[in-house]
Amino acid sequence: MDIQAATMHAQAAPPTTGLGRAADRFDRVIGGVVEAAAALLVLIEMVILAAGVTARYVFHAPLVWSDELASILFLWLSMLGTVVALRRGEHMRMTGLVSRVGPGTRALLEALAITASIAFLLLIIPHAIEYAEEESFIVTPALEITNAWRAAAIPIGMGLMLLAAGARLLRFNQLKPVLLAVGITVALVLLFWLAGPALKPLGKLNLIIFFVGVVALNVFSGVPIAFSFALATFGYLACTTTTPLIVMVGRLDEGMSHLILLAVPLFIFLGALIEMTGMAKAMIQFLASLLGHVRGGLSYVLVGAMYLVSGISGSKIADMAAIAPVLFPEMKKRGAKPGDLVALLAATGAQTETIPPSIVLITIGSVTGVSIAALFTGGMLPAVVLGLALCIVVWWRYRGEDLSHVVRQSKREIAKLALIALPAVALPFVIRAAVVEGVATATEVSTIGIVYSIVAGLVIYRQFDWRRLPKMLIDTASLTGAIIFIVGCATAMAWGLTQSGFSQDLARAMASVPGGTWGFLAISIVAFIILGSVLEGIPAIVLFGPLLFPIAKQVGVHEVHYAMVVVFAMGIGLFAPPFGVGYYGACAISKVNPDEGLKYIGGYMLALFLGLIVVAAVPWFSTGFLKF
Template sequence: MSQHVSHSMPPPGHALDETHALHEAYATEEAPTQALPTGWRRAVFGVETALCRVVEYLAAALVLAEITVLFVGVVKRYALHSPIVWSDELASVLFIWLAMFGAVLALQRDSHMRMTALVSMASPRVRSVLETLALAAPLVFLMAVLHPAIEYAEDEMFVTLPALDVPNTWKAAALPIGIGLMALVSFLKLLRAANPKQVAVVCVCLVLAVALGHVASPWLKTLGNYNLLIFLVGLVAASVFAGVPIAFSFGLATVGYLTFTTTTPLAVVVGRMDEGMSHLILLSVPLFVFLGLLIEMTGMARALVGFLASLLGHVRGGLSYVLIGAMYLVSGISGSKAADMAAVTPVLFPEMVKRGAKKGDLVALLAATGAQTETIPPSLVLLTIGSVTGVSIAALFTGGLLPALVLGLALCLLVRYRYRNDDLSNVKRVSARDILWSAGIALPAIALPFVIRGAVMEGIATATEVSTIGIIYSVVVGLLVYRQFEWSRVVPMMISTAALSGAILLIIGAATGMAWALTQSGFSQNLAKVMSGLPGGAATFMVVSILAFIILGSVLEGIPSIVLFGPLLFPIARQMGIHEVHYAMVVILAMGIGLFAPPFGVGYYCATAIGDVNPDEGMKPIVGYMLVLLIALAVVAAVPWISIGFLP
């Protein structure tokens, strides 16, 4: 993005790294700045940089190819009435390569999502060891699955893609190549680490842990499902809180569980990862991420916020209402909360500070609006729910608008109370003529969410393809209407899109493998019995789900939580008579509250970094906002019509 955003360091105990990864992908189009190594490490760094430079351009080309293939498919089918039968198949092949190359870039940029609450509290020496572990642990997982990935790709030689009439190895080969490149990058990063002795000690400890697992394997196999607690709970928790990236924590736990307690070949894990990352609905994830970057670059977000400010800027707390409204509207465009916050903050915060607003209040409201708008299409969480549970994307897009509006109105009521004594004597009311002028300027930006939703509802494009319509629309508006389009930023934006998408999709793939292991162990059936047997029926189930997803949202973030527990809990909700769209809205909003609620919610620290505010300043004012959001969430949970009243 064009504006510079300072990354203020949160105090110890905060999940900084995931915040940095989320924000860095949007706030800049370059890799995070690192201190240049010296001596022989410079040569290692040079090899790593050259390798990743090649991957960057391949990833950017794949993003462009995805946009082109999907958009041409829409035009041929809807406008020319001659559909391309192989477009979706080709797009899915390109997509898995994009996901793997993006995961390589995310590893090189330290952008894989991770939780560092305990790491930040540790002493410098312990913190250094844990940071080394965060580099070495992924390498263990990658080396464990590299050969199985090669075997999986070879086996897919006997499967033919029906439309393209080529072996599925063309697609499956992305996995061993991506895994191999990630392993090489991880090794190079370890090689140039600051303390070789420390690296050696950590690596020896990991090797000994693997050897201990093999020695204890006969005993572990006698424990049955207690191994789930050891590996899929204990090892995951230990890895996540030690700062190992979430995707690799999931992968290590799944590989350890299957290797030491079962006879299942690891090629099955690779197959489940492929299945999780290859879902057709997920094709839109990188395209919506790129769309979020486009709306900022073209000035659409600034025009939209400017119109809302002219409309409400003269009332008490008016710019706070503008912030709530802008986040609601922009969320319908970008699909990503980090992009939303980065788009509206530089436009609104300076003027709000001039009017006497405290920065802590502003960042608290910004985080609250992030939680409020999690259900607004095309939210990446909505797309993920659709991919892992089979719920209609069109129904989720329709059902998500009103629940977010209910939470937004609740925030507006609190804003009205907090700013009831504002002094507006120096605030000049904007004339009706100027309001109409700013409305005209903002009209193309205001229209974009309706263009996206209308294209899906009218059958012009699928939920997978509609992001390409938004991209083409934004390019045309940027070039012809706002006359603001920096061609030099397009390739870096595509590279950042690939990196963030790779980080997200690797989590989905690893979590899909873990979810499969849970299902095969019989855990899902046991969970269903426990949840369905809770006293109070559907009401108790809903309350337990809300509490569980608030906790999961603060620790794991929304997408991995949904991939892990969505396939287990949605069937139970249906069994209890809860509409699946209603249940989806409730759990998404619950995860949003957890994601943006301190002390562990990483979204809160993303908001503080974007707003350049010390996290301590927002701790007190955000309490009121979170309480209001919880009350509004209870209303949404108690009144299903809010979520399903407008479904066809």
């Protein structure tokens, strides 16, 4: 699962008006407090979960309150992280249209992205407050405190988001696009409100109006995808049903409160630690010593390195950022074209989407009930199949590479680098083995990985920059908020779709597809490639996973096999230009113009697609090791 950091700043210049400067100062003060609180919550979560793991496995005396307290604080972390992500412009957006229009239209669309978010927050906050008041009558089982302490995170977080969005709007140096955006937003809200009586008799046609029309209008206009989902769901429930809108807040809470999602911030922080402590660099240097003298050797290293580190950070951008700076300079010295490098980097991002501990796999487990241990087991071999497909393209393209100037490493040097890299190489396998074998949960093993990485960085690699920790904690909170909030909004939207009867209609339509199992898989591949290019992995899975996984089971597709197929399909959509935002993320990290990679990436994407067909046609690659 990746986040495209698309800025919500209207201009790069600082605000010039008195009101804008005042809003900027206010935003910095409030933002600093929120960032500090969110970073502290990340740290507290790690301490609580580490204490729980230690008590359970070392002292054999589980702390019955630890999971409950961690769950309460996690909702606060998610909401405050959402505020941080909103301030920093790190909510997932589709910016293909925004980046291609003129400056005036771009400023209007940027302002609309903010005013649309503000409109949702203003509409939902009264119901969020009501929800928190209702939760005050519930007492938590372990801590025996009112559940309002947890539920209050939702209205408070939304209130802070409203302040952050308002401050950002006031910082615009141009008044015209702001007023126009406010006018358009108010007009659209009033239009739908007044059209309510006319919309209700339309029945299921409203699904097209809201969940296709409204979502598409918002997404293509650059409104963050979470808010696009939320606006469509709120509009559908408010204008066409009699459902109390407090229910939507409950579904939002439900989506954000899965205990398994506690693993998300921990794995994100773990990925940052692996890069900061030099563990990623040690792995890559060892692999380069083994294959550096082979034609296309460093490209094979790139494929292998992404396989090793992928999924640990929770962000493909973070994975690529850990690898590209280490490998690319040497690859360019050997004559590799920058366009080919960025194309292969993007392709490996898609190839390694199923490598555990993948946040996308964790999300699938949380929303569909599929065993995460089974998903982790099933994800390893399919990624090898797609990796081999990429290696075939590498072999063909580099079969004539001149290596006369390349010095082959001695066995002694390789052994030395292997010894240095051993602790780093072992970590991904220890993490995956612990979850797969049932030794620890995904959440527990992430805390073990964090402790392992800290010790390795301090004692073995002696590379640990304490000054980077605050930024790492804030970045973790921001990415966590962006991920979890979209999970919550997509959960509410999926609930609305389910209550409308859409799931039954979809089940009948998919069950009637010609070709049975194979027809269903073929349509799923096409659909999720498209969804991956528009929505990215996590929102698409949360939205459609609960609907499609039961259908897959009905038509005879193993749920783990189906998970691998749809995750790879989404990965191809995510990293394939011209719409896949992952491709542009790879270009940004590589500092390569996107146009340079276009003539190279076609071969890699074709290889990935053929590899996906093989994985889909041979279920054993996904399920063969589940019995052992």
